[in-house]
Amino acid sequence: MLSQMLKSVTGLEFYPTVSLVLFFAAFVFTVVKVIRLDRGYLKYMKEMPLDSNDETANSGRFTE
Amino acid sequence: MAIETFNYDNRIVRDFGVATMVWGLVGMLVGLLAALQMFLPELNFGIPYTTFSRIRPIHTNAVIFAFVGNAMFMAMYYSLQRLCKAPMFSALLSKIHFWGWQLIIVAAAVTLASGITVSKEYAELEWPIDIAIAIVWIVFGINMFGTIFKRRERHMYVAVWFYIATWVTITLLHVVNSIELPVSFLKSYPVYAGLQDALVQWWYGHNAVAFFLTTPYLGMMYYFLPKAADRPIFSYRLSIVHFWALIFIYIWAGPHHLLYSSLPDWAQSLGTVFSIMLIAPSWGGMLNGLLTLRGAWDKLRTSYVLKFMVVAVTAYGMATFEGPMLSIKGVNALSHFTDWTIAHVHVGALGWNGFLTFGILYWLIPRIFRTKLYSDRMANAHFWIGFLGIIVYALPLYFAGITQGLMWKQFTPEGFLLYPNFLETVIQILPMYIIRAVGGFMFLVGAILCAINLFKTMKQGELLALEAAEAPALEDNPDDHVGSKEPSQWHRWLERKPVQFLLLTTVAVAIGGIIEIVPTFIIKSNIPTIASVKPYTPLELEGRDVYVAEGCYTCHSQMIRPFRSETERYGEYSKAGEFVYDHPFQWGSKRTGPDLHRIGKKYPDAWHYSHMMEPTSMSPGSIMPRYPWLAENKIDLQLTPAKIRAMQTLGVPYAEGYDQEAVDHLLFQARSITDGLRNSGIELADDAELTALIAYLQRLGTDIKAIPQPTTTETAVSDGM
Numbered sequence: 001m002l003s004q005m006l007k008s009v010t011g012l013e014f015y016p017t018v019s020l021v022l023f024f025a026a027f028v029f030t031v032v033k034v035i036r037l038d039r040g041y042l043k044y045m046k047e048m049p050l051d052s053n054d055e056t057a058n059s060g061r062f063t064e
Numbered sequence: 065m066a067i068e069t070f071n072y073d074n075r076i077v078r079d080f081g082v083a084t085m086v087w088g089l090v091g092m093l094v095g096l097l098a099a100l101q102m103f104l105p106e107l108n109f110g111i112p113y114t115t116f117s118r119i120r121p122i123h124t125n126a127v128i129f130a131f132v133g134n135a136m137f138m139a140m141y142y143s144l145q146r147l148c149k150a151p152m153f154s155a156l157l158s159k160i161h162f163w164g165w166q167l168i169i170v171a172a173a174v175t176l177a178s179g180i181t182v183s184k185e186y187a188e189l190e191w192p193i194d195i196a197i198a199i200v201w202i203v204f205g206i207n208m209f210g211t212i213f214k215r216r217e218r219h220m221y222v223a224v225w226f227y228i229a230t231w232v233t234i235t236l237l238h239v240v241n242s243i244e245l246p247v248s249f250l251k252s253y254p255v256y257a258g259l260q261d262a263l264v265q266w267w268y269g270h271n272a273v274a275f276f277l278t279t280p281y282l283g284m285m286y287y288f289l290p291k292a293a294d295r296p297i298f299s300y301r302l303s304i305v306h307f308w309a310l311i312f313i314y315i316w317a318g319p320h321h322l323l324y325s326s327l328p329d330w331a332q333s334l335g336t337v338f339s340i341m342l343i344a345p346s347w348g349g350m351l352n353g354l355l356t357l358r359g360a361w362d363k364l365r366t367s368y369v370l371k372f373m374v375v376a377v378t379a380y381g382m383a384t385f386e387g388p389m390l391s392i393k394g395v396n397a398l399s400h401f402t403d404w405t406i407a408h409v410h411v412g413a414l415g416w417n418g419f420l421t422f423g424i425l426y427w428l429i430p431r432i433f434r435t436k437l438y439s440d441r442m443a444n445a446h447f448w449i450g451f452l453g454i455i456v457y458a459l460p461l462y463f464a465g466i467t468q469g470l471m472w473k474q475f476t477p478e479g480f481l482l483y484p485n486f487l488e489t490v491i492q493i494l495p496m497y498i499i500r501a502v503g504g505f506m507f508l509v510g511a512i513l514c515a516i517n518l519f520k521t522m523k524q525g526e527l528l529a530l531e532a533a534e535a536p537a538l539e540d541n542p543d544d545h546v547g548s549k550e551p552s553q554w555h556r557w558l559e560r561k562p563v564q565f566l567l568l569t570t571v572a573v574a575i576g577g578i579i580e581i582v583p584t585f586i587i588k589s590n591i592p593t594i595a596s597v598k599p600y601t602p603l604e605l606e607g608r609d610v611y612v613a614e615g616c617y618t619c620h621s622q623m624i625r626p627f628r629s630e631t632e633r634y635g636e637y638s639k640a641g642e643f644v645y646d647h648p649f650q651w652g653s654k655r656t657g658p659d660l661h662r663i664g665k666k667y668p669d670a671w672h673y674s675h676m677m678e679p680t681s682m683s684p685g686s687i688m689p690r691y692p693w694l695a696e697n698k699i700d701l702q703l704t705p706a707k708i709r710a711m712q713t714l715g716v717p718y719a720e721g722y723d724q725e726a727v728d729h730l731l732f733q734a735r736s737i738t739d740g741l742r743n744s745g746i747e748l749a750d751d752a753e754l755t756a757l758i759a760y761l762q763r764l765g766t767d768i769k770a771i772p773q774p775t776t777t778e779t780a781v782s783d784g785m
Binding site for chain 2: 018019020022023026027030031034035037042044045046047048049050
């Protein structure tokens with residue numbers, strides 16, 4: 001009975017396929033763009049948490 | 065170049081930090097009490113408020129929304145200000161956010177203890193609290209985006225994207241899953257029913273794990289792990305891919321909570337496929353975290369902060385490997401409804417969320433209090449007792465889950481269930497429950513050490529409430545031109561524009577959300593109606609509300625899966641069409657007791673009466689709590705007509721004007737039950753909650769027994785074991 005019901009839900013079988021295609025497209029797009037990012041920018045971003053000028057952070061006083 | 069000076073607000077960070085510890089201890093203590101009741105049900109002290117089925121939701125809500133929630137706000141308020149080089153947008157909004165959230169937590173604890181609940185897991189709170197949550201959440205959002213808009217740093221670091229994704233998605237999830245029709249100030253019915261309600265709920269439940277327990281914590285990992293290790297994250301490229309892949313995929317995986325249920329097969333498969341794909345971004349994130357320490361592993365020996373963080377990230381890796389595995393149907397057939405799931409979530413909760421929180425607290429509190437940690441030795445002791453606690457907690461539950469799962473499915477050579485008495489499979493694993501409680505206790509002891517240590521640290525130091533900082537105004541910021549001069553690289557562009565970023569994130573999660581939700585509504589019109597399935601009588605409806613209020617779903621499922629081992633034990637497997645009047649659904653997620661979907665007419669009323677008063681009288685050795693108060697408490701007949709009308713609004717086909725006859729019908733049916741009980745020498749009031757509950761239990765799953773079984777071409781699936 002459950003399977004009859006599934007068959008009656010027409011027009012949804014393509015859902016999983018659509019989902020995968022969508023994901024794949026978005027994924028490839030991101031990867032390509034990310035590979036093409038330049039190094040200077042990446043280095044800048046990477047160091048962002050470390051170079052804040054706040055007093056409390058990274059002051060050698062608090063090394064454990 | 066104009067250098068601007070401003071102050072970071074550390075007070076709000078401290079406030080959320082203190083709240084984290086306080087609620088953390090409360091949540092864990094309640095968890096320990098629940099764990100003890102699994103083998104000593106008397107530890108409910110004989111009162112409703114502390115009974116397992118009410119404190120289990122208190123425990124889950126406390127650790128998720130109070131402990132993890134406050135911790136994530138603490139970390140966000142600290143890191144966001146610094147990453148944006150700007151103070152919080154509004155100190156007033158910060159305060160409203162803080163106190164609003166604490167009030168919600170108190171309201172949640174009080175209502176849940178009083179049995180005021182919608183019974184949808186991790187979304188149990190009633191509608192007025194749901195509205196309060198939405199308001200406070202929006203206040204938080206305004207404060208966050210206001211800060212981002214006023215930033216002095218052109219680019220948004222990856223942690224900030226995770227915070228944005230968290231905010232957007234939780235808003236979406238909370239609103240969609242909480243649509244309820246109020247009946248009174250503290251009672252409402254979800255607008256969805258049965259299968260549809262289940263699908264919406266687990267879309268929510270799964271993504272609450274994703275966007276409340278995972279994405280904010282990943283953002284925190286990307287900020288605090290480099291800080292603690294004093295080295296940048298391993299790969300920024302990887303973090304971008306990690307982010308987009310994770311938020312895009314996570315939202316689809318919800319149906320893996322409903323494998324083998326009455327959910328259509330294609331939706332189940334979708335859940336499985338996307339769950340397995342989730343391994344990739346999850347492990348990408350884990351590796352990005354761990355590899356940050358490459359070449360610096362020696363720091364682990366001296367830094368307890370890093371020790372906590374490394375265990376946290378490793379636990380994240382383990383849990384995100386196990387999750388997809390549990391989504392494979394063959395594994396799920398065994399693991400679902402058992403303690404395996406509980407073990408799995410605790411690797412995540414204790415390891416990932418717990419340990420990352422502790423690591424950050426140990427790093428952060430001494431800094432904003434401008435002092436050293438009170439005791440390094442205590443912190444190390446905390447690490448080891450907590451770490452062992454996780455292992456002593458999880459291992460016995462894995463063992464218990466697999467043992468019980470196998471016992472449920474075992475047949476004798478003659479083809480009968482080897483353990484037809486469910487209770488036998490419970491008693492078998494009681495020793496594991498005892499060891500688990502020891503593990504939980506150890507983890508709690510560690511957390512207490514942490515609280516003392518941090519408290520002493522705060523006392524010996526002094527809060528730097530306003531921390532002076534300076535940065536160039538955004539317009540003149542030369543960093544703007546960092547890297548190549550090429551004007552618009554896609555992701556750089558995006559990072560500079562919070563609004564575009566917000567929109568794109570919304571699109572990414574909405575695609576998955578819509579694709580998952582739309583079928584739910586198509587399903588509604590496609591659920592084959594079973595002619596013999598009728599709306600509940602008023603008495604049964606009241607009884608159902610008692611079942612919901614007491615939280616019976618925390619131990620009992622109402623979903624018989626199509627396996628021979630289940631149809632033998634419980635009867636015909638559950639059909640989607642049987643739940644069309646169930647607002648909310650009560651499928652449950654854990655079988656500490658047997659499934660109840662076909663309990664109707666299995667026992668006489670008097671059996672239920674005696675069993676609810678004293679379960680061991682009917683089932684010697686039972687760990688089900690006693691519910692004697694149900695015989696004393698009266699149902700509120702004033703509310704019955706309103707409940708009928710609410711159900712009519714939701715599409716339940718009661719005849720026009722039935723609300724006016726409902727109470728008479730209710731009392732009539734109640735009398736037939738109490739008269740019967742009287743014949744067995746039992747006195748029970750017509751309007752006692754227990755009378756209604758018995759009526760409900762006796763109705764459960766009987767509608768399709770009334771007719772000859774629909775000729776089905778499907779036979780129950782074999783157990784795959």
